[in-house]
Amino acid sequence: DGGITQSPKYLFRKEGQNVTLSCEQNLNHDAMYWYRQDPGQGLRLIYYSQIVNDFQKGDIAEGYSVSREKKESFPLTVTSAQKNPTAFYLCASSATGGDNGYTFGSGTRLTVV
Amino acid sequence: SQQGEEDPQALSIQEGENATMNCSYKTSINNLQWYRQNSGRGLVHLILIRSNEREKHSGRLRVTLDTSKKSSSLLITASRAADTASYFCATRNQGGKLIFGQGTELSVKP
Numbered sequence: 001d002g003g004i005t006q007s008p009k010y011l012f013r014k015e016g017q018n019v020t021l022s023c024e025q026n027l028n029h030d031a032m033y034w035y036r037q038d039p040g041q042g043l044r045l046i047y048y049s050q051i052v053n054d055f056q057k058g059d060i061a062e063g064y065s066v067s068r069e070k071k072e073s074f075p076l077t078v079t080s081a082q083k084n085p086t087a088f089y090l091c092a093s094s095a096t097g098g099d100n101g102y103t104f105g106s107g108t109r110l111t112v113v
Numbered sequence: 114s115q116q117g118e119e120d121p122q123a124l125s126i127q128e129g130e131n132a133t134m135n136c137s138y139k140t141s142i143n144n145l146q147w148y149r150q151n152s153g154r155g156l157v158h159l160i161l162i163r164s165n166e167r168e169k170h171s172g173r174l175r176v177t178l179d180t181s182k183k184s185s186s187l188l189i190t191a192s193r194a195a196d197t198a199s200y201f202c203a204t205r206n207q208g209g210k211l212i213f214g215q216g217t218e219l220s221v222k223p
Contacts, residue, residue: 042214
């Protein structure tokens with residue numbers, strides 16, 4: 001079955017550490033996205049990529065980095081520069097063209113300890 | 114930046130009743146989409162309505178779009194306890210990215 005897989009489901013980070021969240025899709029979608037969700041604030045776009053080897057900053061990119069070396073994969077690194085990283089992170093993908101919905105992964109909950 | 118704003122923020126109804134959620138947005142759009150999120154899970158795409166459409170149905174879901182008022186509504190008829198979730202509207206403009214609202218939390222009591 002096609003879909004998006006995010007791992008791990010739960011992640012704990014110590015102060016000052018970088019952590020990488022995995023996102024893999026087998027839907028043959030060109031576009032992939034990373035969102036952050038905090039309680040009561042909806043989804044905010046961190047980074048997005050519309051094609052391999054290219055990506056753009058979203059609304060809250062500071063303290064995060066991404067890569068898109070393969071069509072199937074779009075990992076997100078939360079760096080130590082991100083001062084408030086505790087949140088629920090969601091990865092999504094879509095086919096190109098405006099009339100396509102997004103397919104979401106099941107999310108990674110990151111907690112700073 | 115948040116484009117869509119849902120209203121109400123929370124809604125509690127009894128099973129069998131209808132649930133109506135509203136979404137307002139600020140700029141011109143190509144389409145508007147509704148998503149559902151169960152607690153602690155990813156979002157699931159429910160329905161998409163294009164800017165030149167006024168109404169769309171999918172099972173128990175009915176979506177309307179009024180581009181002159183920059184607003185949309187999602188109606189869930191004959192609600193069930195399993196409909197309990199958060200519902201988000203998202204707008205897509207010519208830039209191609211989806212921008213999500215803050216969601217309506219629906220609770221359906223058995």
